Amino acid sequence: QSVLTQPPSVSGAPGQRVTISCTGSSSNIGANYDVHWYQHLPGAAPKLLIYGNNNRPSGVPDRFSGSKSGTSASLAITGLQAEDEAVYYCQSYDISLSGSVFGGGTKLTVL
Amino acid sequence: EVRLLESGGNLVQPGESLRLSCAAAGFSFSSFALTWVRQAPGKGLEWVSSISGSGFDTYSADSVKGRFTISRDNSKNTLFLQMNSLRAEDTAIYYCAREDGSGYYFDYWGQGTLVTVSS
Numbered sequence: 208q209s210v211l212t213q214p215p216s217v218s219g220a221p222g223q224r225v226t227i228s229c230t231g232s233s234s235n236i237g238a239n240y241d242v243h244w245y246q247h248l249p250g251a252a253p254k255l256l257i258y259g260n261n262n263r264p265s266g267v268p269d270r271f272s273g274s275k276s277g278t279s280a281s282l283a284i285t286g287l288q289a290e291d292e293a294v295y296y297c298q299s300y301d302i303s304l305s306g307s308v309f310g311g312g313t314k315l316t317v318l
Numbered sequence: 319e320v321r322l323l324e325s326g327g328n329l330v331q332p333g334e335s336l337r338l339s340c341a342a343a344g345f346s347f348s349s350f351a352l353t354w355v356r357q358a359p360g361k362g363l364e365w366v367s368s369i370s371g372s373g374f375d376t377y378s379a380d381s382v383k384g385r386f387t388i389s390r391d392n393s394k395n396t397l398f399l400q401m402n403s404l405r406a407e408d409t410a411i412y413y414c415a416r417e418d419g420s421g422y423y424f425d426y427w428g429q430g431t432l433v434t435v436s437s
Binding site: 209240241243245247251252253254255258259264294296298299300304305306307308309310311312 | 353355362363364365368377378379380413415418420421422423424425426427428429430
């Protein structure tokens with residue numbers, strides 16, 4: 208059971224828009240800690256996709272965007288492409304655990 | 319270019335010990351906190367342990383507290399994870415990651431090293 212809750216899977220057709228939710232609590236996202244997102248392809252290192260709720264590292268396409276409100280956050284992907292098929296994780300800091308926490312991961316399937 | 323390369327993963331029996339290493343290059347090593355994150359087979363990412371740039375401050379998940387010890391050698395640009403009293407549930411790919419200085423997130427990751435605990 209992960210501290211941050213994500214849907215196990217989402218899907219969309221090429222060109223469509225999908226969103227992935229991440230729900231936390233008052234000891235992490237709700238305590239004003241930022242949410243970050245990672246893309247994880249099989250056999251590869253996780254890749255930072257969004258940091259500080261809604262910032263993209265250099266090289267990440269603007270098709271990826273993040274938002275945060277209250278105890279939840281979302282990752283939106285527009286103009287879906289086949290190469291977006293991956294597992295996406297949200298991550299934040301939890302004050303009661305004194306450490307980072309991850310969501311359980313969401314498998315994105317491009318139909 | 320930032321590079322992180324883990325090593326030391328192996329097949330061990332329950333109760334045994336193992337030491338993982340992560341060799342870093344391409345950045346000012348002592349200026350950054352570092353972290354171990356693991357992924358058990360078929361599961362998601364799990365934060366394991368973090369260490370400050372100086373090495374003076376360490377933090378660990380409850381699941382490994384008292385069994386795993388994170389450390390670093392800033393003279394050799396290397397991060398370590400000493401794992402004792404290993405259990406089957408410690409079986410996972412272990413990644414080292416650099417923590418960005420501004421906000422508790424991980425901007426660079428290694429490729430991971432596999433630890434299998436089985437009799």
